[in-house]
Amino acid sequence: MFKRDQHTDNENVAVILDGETTNLPGNMSVAASLLSEGRIVAKISPASKKPCSPHCLMGVCYECLMEIDGVKQQACMVEIQEGMVINRRLGTMEED
Amino acid sequence: MISADVIVIGGGISGAATALGLVKSGAGKVLVFDEQLPAQRPSRGNFGLTWFMCKGANNPSYARWCRMAIDQWPDFAAELEQETGYDLELEWTGGAIQAFDDEQYQAHAKSIEILKNICAEVDLDYPVQMFSREGFADMIPDIELGRDVTGVMYTDRQGHVNPLKLLAAVRCALQQKGGEYFAAHTVSRIVPEKEGAIRVETTKGNFRCGRLVVAAGHGIPKLLAPLGAKVPIYPQRGQLMVSERYDRVLDIPFLCTRQTPDGTFVIGLSTEDTGLDDSVTMAAMKSQAANAIRLFPILKNLNWVRSWGAIRIMTPDGAPIYTKLTDYPNITVLALHSAVSLAPLNISEIAPWILEQQESSMINHFRNERFNV
Amino acid sequence: MSSYYDSAVIGAGPAGLAAASRMAELGLKVLVLDEQPRPGGQIYRNVENASPATLQLMGEDYRRGLDLIKRFNHSSAHYESNAMVWQTSSDGRICYSRNRKSREIKAGHIVVATGAMERxxxxxxxxxxxxxxxxxxxxxxxxxxxxxxxxxxxxxxxxxxxxxxxxxxxxxxxxxxxxxxxxxxxxxxxxxxxxxxxxxxxxxxxxxxxxxxxxxxxxxxxxxxxxxxxxxxxxxxxxxxxxxxxxxxxxxxxxxxxxGVIPSTHLFRLMGCTMEYNDRQRYWYPVCDSWGRTNHENVFATGDGSGVRGALAAEYKGELAALEIGHCCGIIPHYERDELASPIRAMLYSDNLPRPLVDEIYAPAAGAHFFEDETVLCRCENVTVGDVRKAVKEGVRNVNEVKIVTRCGMGPCQGRMCGPALAEIVAAEAKTEVEQVGLLTVRPPLKPIPLGEVAEMELELGSQEQADLFKNMRK
Incomplete structure (x- = not known):
């Protein structure tokens, strides 16, 4: 859904995403980093049980809420860091 | 001018449930006026316990009244749900109060003895017992008790409910049964007329009724003052906080923390002398959060999402006031906290008593006159 | 770190940066609390690290942020990045979370520069x-x-x-x-x-x-x-x-x-600022005087949060609030304040000339959007338009009452995403005006924070340190 511009030069960081070590571009928010890799689903809504993706990217909508280092946080407001443990708890949902 | 058999001023849980009871008791045309000002919305700030444990230690009549109410809750809820299609989220899973040290444990144990005796006086049992820390831990296997918890006082004869759903359901049932509900109607004056009729002046016109019920919470003094009557109620603030949703791990409600069926934790227990100020204070948030974490350490990493303050209607002895005005016996005043727990009685006891269909020796214990000694 | 400031600025977009820079330049002790990792707000987001290609594409309207941030960095204002404010009160107390710790500070003045959001x-x-x-x-x-x-x-x-x-x-x-x-x-x-x-x-x-x-x-x-x-x-x-x-x-x-864009009003509502409804643009905004002062003597509204007028106007509004606060702190006399304000007011006036035209062309019409019963209105709690309509049919007339009946607005976003449309729907159903159905009550926390953080935070008790003239000499 998004691609990185050629002139960007963000070094990758290794995080544990949903239990698996994953390399993602650094120096941006967790939400932007995941989107840049085509991972658009941020969580399963606890109310509707349906998948949600980031909507506002400015800390308003809470659609990108995910567990980051043990606490649910807005992925668009947290910079991705080496070693971060990120859980989206997507369950059986498949990502494309 | 619109005429009605009964007008109820106040559309909170007490007012709306009483109105529903009146309709069900054949009172005829019943109207409810509901102004939703902040200080008059305690029915929206409730914790949601249907609870008798520890209530009435100073007042056997109140202890008995609470037990009666709680015993009626399951049937009351079932009927309301059937009538309206609302899910009240009632869980009849008991209720618990923790002890954080031996001293508290002993105090809890002693309160059980006292209340057992009080209840025995009026032929009631008091099915509450103390559990050791280990014993109670087995009852809530999915959540860890904090280190400091030495034991738990518990009864299996009560539960918890979604108080907001209760309010909505009562209001819905009332209208389904033919009662009329008027939101955003402020009553400016109650005027007794000749031959027992009462004129009710509102911001949207005047109404007339044969009987009037005033269940307007902290709006009561304003309405009664011109009639030369008053009830000794005073405001008492409570503050609550709510967490984000979490896996369902706790089905037994504690007095200071419960988990709702949809997974949020409701936290808080405070009784503050702050007038009608319903603000949320950081001191209370801090101590309530710390207390809840001390009870259930897992809460530490859970997000706090909402909070509110609400103003209880408190009476000098903590028990409800149900009273008919001496000069105007067709005006009934209801002033109380714990409206959720006591809600079933509005239908089974209060409404028939208002309509003089039945005498109630119990209700007489809660008259306003008890304070004039 | 200090726990008392002459002025705390919340937000580091054009309004916040201009206000903070100016106040610090006047000699005030200023704290800037910014939710973002770097100054700039939304409009100048990440401008300091922008590639030449991005600067080229975004143009002069983006590049302007570089000057603003340069000035800010040069000033003595203390900048706290990633600082999420979750409670403020009109007595100057502010609680915020940073690096998973919360603290409370006190400020003589609060400048709210939290900008706007998409409607x-x-x-x-x-x-x-x-x-x-x-x-x-x-x-x-x-x-x-x-x-x-x-x-x-x-x-x-x-x-x-x-x-x-x-x-x-x-x-x-x-x-x-x-x-x-x-x-x-x-x-x-x-x-x-x-x-x-x-x-x-x-x-x-x-x-x-x-x-x-x-x-x-x-x-x-x-x-x-x-x-x-x-x-x-x-x-x-x-x-x-x-x-x-x-x-x-x-x-x-x-x-x-x-x-379109509407002011972010949660902070104002939390502090009990008097709000007014803009019937043409269909949004709420805080009532304030020409310096940005709200009904609270020490609380100022600047930038798009006080009414959407764009980045330049935001900057000017920030400057004006700063001058008045400087005056209130006893740093500049009123005639100097007015003299400094005069050219800023002229720029603000000129900047605003085309605004009414644009606003008029794009003014949202009541009932312009069709709301279907099945559409999810509150994303957090999965409440549909139909759920809200049902509540209104059962006699509810106020958005807060709808909230308690339906849970609309009770989730983590605190009604930011559903609030405006909720009011439109309730007003339409109840056949009344948006103004008449109320605004969702805002209570702490403005944004969710872990319970453990609240339990462990230190409350600000005022500067009660014992007098010690020689303490710096022992460092």
């Missing part, structure tokens, strides 16, 4: 993955150098929709269609506002260039569309609308929505 508009399917705010795409470009890939539809109303479209066109993004809900013919009122706008040819030229870019691209551009709808299962597949009386449909991977 959330619940069209069917707006909660599908693949539907985003147009501002979100803009932010991703600035922050991370991300460009949409695959087919994109832009829909809604307002100049920023067209601006985003023109930026994406220049980047070569495949745009399936631009679907504007704005009426084809502007209202007669527009003419009145045209004359002052003509005095700002620079502004008009910018607008014309944008429109030309879109026209030249040959991209399908429907105006006055209705019944906008996002369709898909687990993610967006198709965007539908009615244009010229016919249903049109576009396969798309990404739908960017934009329905």
């Amino acid at each position: 959330p508009c619940p069209i069917p399917g707006w909660n599908l993955p693949g539907v985003m705010g147009a501002g979100a795409a803009n932010n991703l470009a600035k922050e991370a150098g991300l460009t949409p890939s695959g087919r994109v539809v832009l829909a809604g109303s307002g100049p920023l929709l067209l601006l985003e479209a023109s930026l994406l066109i220049e980047k070569g993004v495949e745009i399936a269609a631009i679907l504007e809900t704005t009426p084809k013919l502007p209202s007669p009122n527009t003419l009145v506002h045209l004359i002052p706008a003509l005095r700002r040819t620079d502004f008009l030229a910018k607008g014309l260039k944008m429109v030309r870019t879109i026209k030249k691209s040959g991209i399908l551009h429907h105006k006055a569309v209705t019944k906008l709808r996002a369709v898909g299962g687990d993610r967006l597949k198709r965007v539908e609308a009615v244009a010229n009386g016919k249903t049109v449909a576009f396969e798309a991977e990404l739908l960017l929505l934009h329905f």
Whole structure:
């Protein structure tokens, strides 16, 4: 859904995403980093049980809420860091 | 001018449930006026316990009244749900109060003895017992008790409910049964007329009724003052906080923390002398959060999402006031906290008593006159 | 770290940066609490790290942030990045969370510079993955150098929709269609506002260039569309609308929505600031005087949060608040304040000349959006438009009462995403005005924080340190 511009030069960081070590571009928010890799689903809504993706990217909508280092946080407001443990708890949902 | 058999001023849980009871008791045309000002919305700030444990230690009549109410809750809820299609989220899973040290444990144990005796006086049992820390831990296997918890006082004869759903359901049932509900109607004056009729002046016109019920919470003094009557109620603030949703791990409600069926934790227990100020204070948030974490350490990493303050209607002895005005016996005043727990009685006891269909020796214990000694 | 400041500025966009810089330059002790990792707000997001290509594309309106931030960095204002404010009160107390710790500070004055947000508009399917705010795409470009890939539809109303479209066109993004809900013919009122706008040819030229870019691209551009709808299962597949009386449909991977910009008002409401409703733009804003002072003596509203007028105006409003606070702190006399303010007021006036025209062209009409019963209104709690209508039918007349009955607005976003539309729906159902159905009550926390953080935070008790003239000598 998004691609990185050629002139960007963000070094990758290794995080544990949903239990698996994953390399993602650094120096941006967790939400932007995941989107840049085509991972658009941020969580399963606890109310509707349906998948949600980031909507506002400015800390308003809470659609990108995910567990980051043990606490649910807005992925668009947290910079991705080496070693971060990120859980989206997507369950059986498949990502494309 | 619109005429009605009964007008109820106040559309909170007490007012709306009483109105529903009146309709069900054949009172005829019943109207409810509901102004939703902040200080008059305690029915929206409730914790949601249907609870008798520890209530009435100073007042056997109140202890008995609470037990009666709680015993009626399951049937009351079932009927309301059937009538309206609302899910009240009632869980009849008991209720618990923790002890954080031996001293508290002993105090809890002693309160059980006292209340057992009080209840025995009026032929009631008091099915509450103390559990050791280990014993109670087995009852809530999915959540860890904090280190400091030495034991738990518990009864299996009560539960918890979604108080907001209760309010909505009562209001819905009332209208389904033919009662009329008027939101955003402020009553400016109650005027007794000749031959027992009462004129009710509102911001949207005047109404007339044969009987009037005033269940307007902290709006009561304003309405009664011109009639030369008053009830000794005073405001008492409570503050609550709510967490984000979490896996369902706790089905037994504690007095200071419960988990709702949809997974949020409701936290808080405070009784503050702050007038009608319903603000949320950081001191209370801090101590309530710390207390809840001390009870259930897992809460530490859970997000706090909402909070509110609400103003209880408190009476000098903590028990409800149900009273008919001496000069105007067709005006009934209801002033109380714990409206959720006591809600079933509005239908089974209060409404028939208002309509003089039945005498109630119990209700007489809660008259306003008890304070004039 | 200190726990008392003459002034605490919340937000580091153009208003916050200008206010903080000016106050610090005057000699005030200033704290800036910024939710973002770097200063700039939304408009100047990440401008310090922007690549030459991004600077080139975004143009002068973005580059301006560099000067503002340079000035700010040079000032003595203390900057706290990633500082999430979750409680403020009009007595100057502020609680904020940073690095997983919360603390409380006290400020003599609070300058709220929290800006604006896109007007959330619940069209069917707006909660599908693949539907985003147009501002979100803009932010991703600035922050991370991300460009949409695959087919994109832009829909809604307002100049920023067209601006985003023109930026994406220049980047070569495949745009399936631009679907504007704005009426084809502007209202007669527009003419009145045209004359002052003509005095700002620079502004008009910018607008014309944008429109030309879109026209030249040959991209399908429907105006006055209705019944906008996002369709898909687990993610967006198709965007539908009615244009010229016919249903049109576009396969798309990404739908960017934009329905104008409204002030972010949660902080004001939390502090009990008096709010007023702008009937033309259909948003609430805090009442304030010409310095930005709200009904609270020590609480100031600046920037788009006090009424949407764009980045330059925000900067000027920030300056004005700073001058008045400087005066209140006893640093400058009133005549110096007025003298310094005079050229700023002139710039503010000039900047505002075209604004009424733009506002009039894109003014949202009541009932312009069709709300279907099945559409999710409150995303957090999964409450539908129909749920809200049912509550109103059962006699509820106030948004807070709807909230307690339906849970609409009770989730983590605290009603930010559903509040405006909720009021529109309740007002329409109850056949009354939006103003009459109230505003959702805002209580702490403004944003969720872990319970453990609250339990462990230190409360500010005032500067009660014992006098010790020699303490620095022992360091």
